[in-house]
Amino acid sequence: MRLLPEEVDHIALLSRLELSAPERERAANELSQILGYFEKLNELDTENVEPTSQAIPTVNVLREDVVTLSLTPEAALQNAPESAANMFQVPRVVEAD
Amino acid sequence: MPLTELTAFQIAAQIKQKKVSCREVLDDFLARIDAVESRVKSFVTVTSDEAIKRAEMLDKRVASGEDIGVLGGVPIAVKDLICTRGVRTTCSSKILENFVPPYDAHVAERLAVEGAITVGKANMDEFAMGSSTENSAFFPTKNPWDLSRVPGGSSGGSTAAVAALEAPLALGSDTGGSIRQPAAYCGCVGLKPTYGLVSRYGLIAFASSLDQIGPIANDVRDTALLLQAIAGHDRRDTTSIKREVPNYLESLTGDVKGLRIGVPKEYFAQGVEGYVQDSVRTAIDKLCELGAEAVEISMPATEYALATYYILAPSEASSNLARYDGVQYGLRVLEPGDDIVAMYSKTRAAGFGHEVQHRIMIGTHALSSGFYDAYYSKAQKVRTLIRQDFERAFEKCDVLATPTAPTVAFKIGEKTEDSFAMKLADVCTIPVNMAGLPAISLPCGFHETDSSNMPIGLQLIGNLLDESTLLRASHAYEQATDWHKRRASL
Numbered sequence: 133m134r135l136l137p138e139e140v141d142h143i144a145l146l147s148r149l150e151l152s153a154p155e156r157e158r159a160a161n162e163l164s165q166i167l168g169y170f171e172k173l174n175e176l177d178t179e180n181v182e183p184t185s186q187a188i189p190t191v192n193v194l195r196e197d198v199v200t201l202s203l204t205p206e207a208a209l210q211n212a213p214e215s216a217a218n219m220f221q222v223p224r225v226v227e228a229d
Numbered sequence: 230m231p232l233t234e235l236t237a238f239q240i241a242a243q244i245k246q247k248k249v250s251c252r253e254v255l256d257d258f259l260a261r262i263d264a265v266e267s268r269v270k271s272f273v274t275v276t277s278d279e280a281i282k283r284a285e286m287l288d289k290r291v292a293s294g295e296d297i298g299v300l301g302g303v304p305i306a307v308k309d310l311i312c313t314r315g316v317r318t319t320c321s322s323k324i325l326e327n328f329v330p331p332y333d334a335h336v337a338e339r340l341a342v343e344g345a346i347t348v349g350k351a352n353m354d355e356f357a358m359g360s361s362t363e364n365s366a367f368f369p370t371k372n373p374w375d376l377s378r379v380p381g382g383s384s385g386g387s388t389a390a391v392a393a394l395e396a397p398l399a400l401g402s403d404t405g406g407s408i409r410q411p412a413a414y415c416g417c418v419g420l421k422p423t424y425g426l427v428s429r430y431g432l433i434a435f436a437s438s439l440d441q442i443g444p445i446a447n448d449v450r451d452t453a454l455l456l457q458a459i460a461g462h463d464r465r466d467t468t469s470i471k472r473e474v475p476n477y478l479e480s481l482t483g484d485v486k487g488l489r490i491g492v493p494k495e496y497f498a499q500g501v502e503g504y505v506q507d508s509v510r511t512a513i514d515k516l517c518e519l520g521a522e523a524v525e526i527s528m529p530a531t532e533y534a535l536a537t538y539y540i541l542a543p544s545e546a547s548s549n550l551a552r553y554d555g556v557q558y559g560l561r562v563l564e565p566g567d568d569i570v571a572m573y574s575k576t577r578a579a580g581f582g583h584e585v586q587h588r589i590m591i592g593t594h595a596l597s598s599g600f601y602d603a604y605y606s607k608a609q610k611v612r613t614l615i616r617q618d619f620e621r622a623f624e625k626c627d628v629l630a631t632p633t634a635p636t637v638a639f640k641i642g643e644k645t646e647d648s649f650a651m652k653l654a655d656v657c658t659i660p661v662n663m664a665g666l667p668a669i670s671l672p673c674g675f676h677e678t679d680s681s682n683m684p685i686g687l688q689l690i691g692n693l694l695d696e697s698t699l700l701r702a703s704h705a706y707e708q709a710t711d712w713h714k715r716r717a718s719l
Contacts, residue, residue: 143590143593143594143597144590145574146593146594146597147547147577147586147589147590147593148551148554148570148573148574148577149574149577149578149581149586149589149590150571150574150575150577150578151578155586158583159586159587159590162587162648163587163590163591163594165649166539166591166649167594169536169539169649170536170539170540170604172533172536173533173536173537173540173607173608173611174607175533176530176533176611176614178607178610178611178614181610181611181613181614182610182613183606183609183610183612183613184609184610184612184613184616184663185438185609186424186438186468186665187424187438187616187662187663187664187665187666188423188424188425188468188470188665188693190425190467190468193467195464203331203332207331207332208331210329210331211327211328211329211331211557211558211559212556212557212558213555213556213558213559213560213561214561220556220557222556222569222572223563223567223568223569223572225568225569
């Protein structure tokens with residue numbers, strides 16, 4: 133089954149990827165191919181199978197809540213594309229009144 | 230004999246005995262890099278200046294009688310997704326092209342403590358997604374055995390560096406075969422440890438439930454030596470296993486008497502070249518001559534592993550890679566009038582290569598509302614079936630033997646237009662990551678192609694946390710053969 137153009141656009145939006153027209157076409161082909169391949173898993177009855185999310189289950193790894201050394205603001209910001217006043221700077225997300 | 234032809238084990242011993250200095254060893258490797266790097270292209274960044282300073286510092290410590298660690302003075306290549314403080318770490322991606330980590334990964338700290346000298350950050354498939362290193366945003370790495378062929382991937386730069394004698398050791402990472410498959414293609418030894426044996430702190434994440442850092446070397450002893458240096462608990466990785474690390478070098482006894490080797494028939498099937506099957510069968514016969522016993526077994530869920538992997542790994546990746554949004558680090562594309570969603574979408578479209586975008590979209594779709602049960606949840610259940618196949622196998626076997634890859638290294642450009650054909654290169658290695666098991670690839674023969682004689686890989690798979698048995702069997706095989714002594718002529 134081939135993905136519709138609007139389905140590809142929806143996936144691209146959720147993925148936060150801006151695709152050109154040829155990229156949308158290529159994504160439709162490649163995603164449709166691999167989603168078709170995933171149908172193979174339906175050959176298996178997994179009705180009574182527990183899911184595995186980790187090969188070696190670990191639960192509730194805790195540590196003492198103590199203050200330790202961590203990155204300084206300068207170090208944390210050294211790779212930021214834009215920063216100001218010890219903060220990461222982004223385009224306005226809240227409209228002014 | 231140039232010092233580049235020594236093993237890491239020999240180098241560390243000679244430095245300790247003051248027969249050579251760290252600086253002399255390093256100079257030989259830097260000269261070798263100068264001589265071959267323009268053809269092989271193993272490294273994104275060669276860190277000569279830092280390495281020279283470090284070698285001189287280590288030599289002073291040796292002179293004052295200090296023990297400088299089990300890797301004292303040994304040069305090493307580090308895959309460029311392992312964070313190194315103050316040294317650019319790119320993941321071979323444009324989105325991290327100028328990223329300089331403010332901290333060291335756990336394994337980078339371990340290398341420093343044990344006296345290793347990092348000579349460079351090795352090329353890879355972007356974000357470790359690929360099987361040929363052609364997905365690097367910068368340049369493809371070449372196979373030292375035949376420069377018209379790929380080194381495998383995603384740890385292609387790390388492995389090519391070892392095969393080309395640019396470094397005796399390398400660190401790679403393995404999510405679906407990214408250490409073992411390039412090791413097979415380049416005639417090296419590569420080990421993916423048990424999930425949780427080596428801390429992932431500071432490893433740039435691809436698929437967190439599958440990723441594991443591991444050693445690449447030219448023989449089993451060096452592989453064990455590097456594993457020893459990096460294994461062990463680290464509280465900064467909550468999946469890190471709390472357990473005393475065995476002495477891996479002591480496990481290299483050469484004795485495989487009574488070892489039960491499982492041979493799963495599903496790995497000797499259609500799609501795996503006859504010459505690969507023959508070499509692997511011959512290797513199993515060799516182990517049996519040494520006293521091991523082969524047991525034919527069946528692992529029926531194997532044929533579903535590839536589809537399962539291509540749901541689970543992209544799903545985890547789509548979440549992990551959400552952080553590359555032009556805010557905290559890396560590339561930002563922002564044009565006048567853009568809102569924040571436009572900034573995210575343009576940044577990610579410009580910063581990620583095609584394969585990474587493809588996998589982000591697969592994973593995003595698999596996790597999205599209305600599709601989660603059909604894809605992600607289904608794949609998690611099939612993962613259980615794959616894991617149970619291994620559990621049953623290890624009830625009657627000590628290790629399993631399979632091919633590492635279905636073919637020898639393919640030609641550069643041969644599979645770049647067909648991302649599905651590329652994925653089949655990992656069909657023998659992927660199931661192991663699903664179950665979190667340790668596995669190793671060893672050279673077990675060569676195949677004459679139209680342009681060259683290419684190495685073939687034997688994969689041995691061990692039970693959880695049983696790296697010792699895996700290394701013991703590998704070492705016994707290696708002692709009885711001489712494939713590992715062959716070197717690419719460059």
